[in-house]
Each structure stands twice: as C-alpha cells, then as structure tokens.
Amino acid sequence: DAKTTQPPSMDCAxxxxxxxxxxxSTISGNEYVYWYRQIHSQGPxxxxxxxxxxxxxxxxxxxxxxxxxSSTLILPHATLRDTAVYYCIVIPLKTSYDKVIFGPGTSLxxxx
Amino acid sequence: NAGVTQTPKFQVLKTGQSMTLQCAQDMNHExxxxxxxxxxxxxxxxxxxxxxGITDQGEVPNGxxxxxxxxxxxxxRLLSAAPSQTSVYFCASRRTTYGYTFGSGTRLTVV
Numbered sequence: 001d002a003k004t005t006q007p008p009s010m011d012c013a014x015x016x017x018x019x020x021x022x023x024x025s026t027i028s029g030n031e032y033v034y035w036y037r038q039i040h041s042q043g044p045x046x047x048x049x050x051x052x053x054x055x056x057x058x059x060x061x062x063x064x065x066x067x068x069x070s071s072t073l074i075l076p077h078a079t080l081r082d083t084a085v086y087y088c089i090v091i092p093l094k095t096s097y098d099k100v101i102f103g104p105g106t107s108l109x110x111x112x
Numbered sequence: 113n114a115g116v117t118q119t120p121k122f123q124v125l126k127t128g129q130s131m132t133l134q135c136a137q138d139m140n141h142e143x144x145x146x147x148x149x150x151x152x153x154x155x156x157x158x159x160x161x162x163x164x165g166i167t168d169q170g171e172v173p174n175g176x177x178x179x180x181x182x183x184x185x186x187x188x189r190l191l192s193a194a195p196s197q198t199s200v201y202f203c204a205s206r207r208t209t210y211g212y213t214f215g216s217g218t219r220l221t222v223v
Binding site: 032034036041042043044045046049085087091093098099100101102103104105 | 143145147149154155156157160161162168170171200202204206208210211212213214215216217
C-alpha cells in the first residue's frame with residue numbers, strides 16, 4: 001500500500017496559489033518526501049523533494065511539518081498548464097528494497 | 113544525456129504473443145522500475161531493480177518477467193499477452209537521494 005494519503009481532487013483559480021496537502025504519518029527517518037505530477041498521459045514529472053527542511057525551486061515550494069508527518073506542495077501562481085494529477089510519495093535514502101508505490105494522487109484542476 | 117528511453121512507443125499484440133518492452137537509461141542510475149497505468153487509473157508497480165543482477169516483484173508482477181544484466185538496461189517481457197495487459201507502460205530510473213526519472217511510455221494494446 002502507498003505510504004501517503006492525498007485528497008482525490010482539488011480546484012484552484014488561475015493565478016492563485018495551489019496548496020496540495022499530503023499525509024505521511026508513518027514516514028521513517030531516512031525517507032524523503034517527493035512530489036511528481038502527471039499531465040494527461042505523459043510520464044510523471046519530478047517537481048521537488050525534501051527531507052525535513054522546507055524547499056523551493058523554480059516550480060514549487062515544499063513545506064514539511066516539524067514532525068514530518070505531513071507536507072504541502074505550493075504552486076505559487078497556478079496556470080492552466082498546472083492542471084494535472086499530483087503524486088506525493090516517500091522514497092528511502094538508500095535501500096536494497098526500492099518498492100516505490102504510487103497512490104492515486106490529487107487531480108488538480110486550475111480554473112480560468 | 114538521453115534520460116530514460118523506452119521502445120517501442122506503440123505496440124499492438126495478438127492474444128498469446130510475447131514481446132519485450134525495452135528500457136535504457138544513460139545516467140548510471142542504480143534503481144530502475146516498471147509501472148503500468150490503465151486508462152483513468154494510477155501507476156502500479158510491476159517489477160523493480162536495485163542494481164545489475166538484482167530484481168524483485170512489485171504490486172502486479174504476474175505475466176511479466178524482467179532481467180537486469182547491465183546497469184543501463186531493464187527490459188520487460190510479456191510472456192503470453194492477454195487483453196488485461198492493455199495499458200501504458202512506464203519505465204523509471206533513479207539514483208540515491210534523487211527521485212525517479214520516467215520515460216515517455218509504451219502504449220500497448222492486446223487484441
């Protein structure tokens with residue numbers, strides 16, 4: 001089973017910030033939180049990842065709670081092209097066991 | 113770098129035929145995985161590998177075989193195609209501390 005839970009769908013007005021939550025209450029100390037998105041039927045695209053500090057790149061910001069049990073992906077100014085399914089997954093730092101399971105993700109609709 | 117290359121991009125098979133989906137990466141990534149995605153559904157893990165010579169089963173391994181003789185290549189073999197295997201197949205690779213890089217997918221139809 002996936003180690004994360006996300007709301008199945010969200011809407012966001014174009015130009016506003018999209019805040020996508022993820023619960024990972026069973027995360028281990030050596031596991032990173034990763035976010036991907038999948039636009040239509042393309043291959044998933046990496047967005048951002050973090051261990052315990054907040055992270056920001058040109059695409060998004062990642063806020064991880066102090067207890068690491070949940071996180072929020074923030075798209076600061078959502079555009080129509082951000083309409084996609086967003087996946088939150090946890091991946092260990094290094095392991096001989098790499099069974100990375102994707103959950104159903106959150107379907108984000110950006111509305112004009 | 114070409115990233116993760118999957119071939120073919122499209123394939124139609126008849127029930128009972130066998131074929132190999134190719135996946136190659138030129139990033140020297142240790143970990144590689146195969147996922148399938150049925151229409152309107154999420155990604156399901158078929159098989160994965162943590163290095164050359166090491167493979168293991170994912171969520172839905174039945175009907176598929178894999179091998180990892182080199183770091184670069186991770187082919188997926190369909191032993192006897194069935195209509196239930198109609199899907200989009202994604203190969204992905206990663207190295208330690210980094211997330212997966214996905215290929216563009218192989219769209220397989222079994223008739």
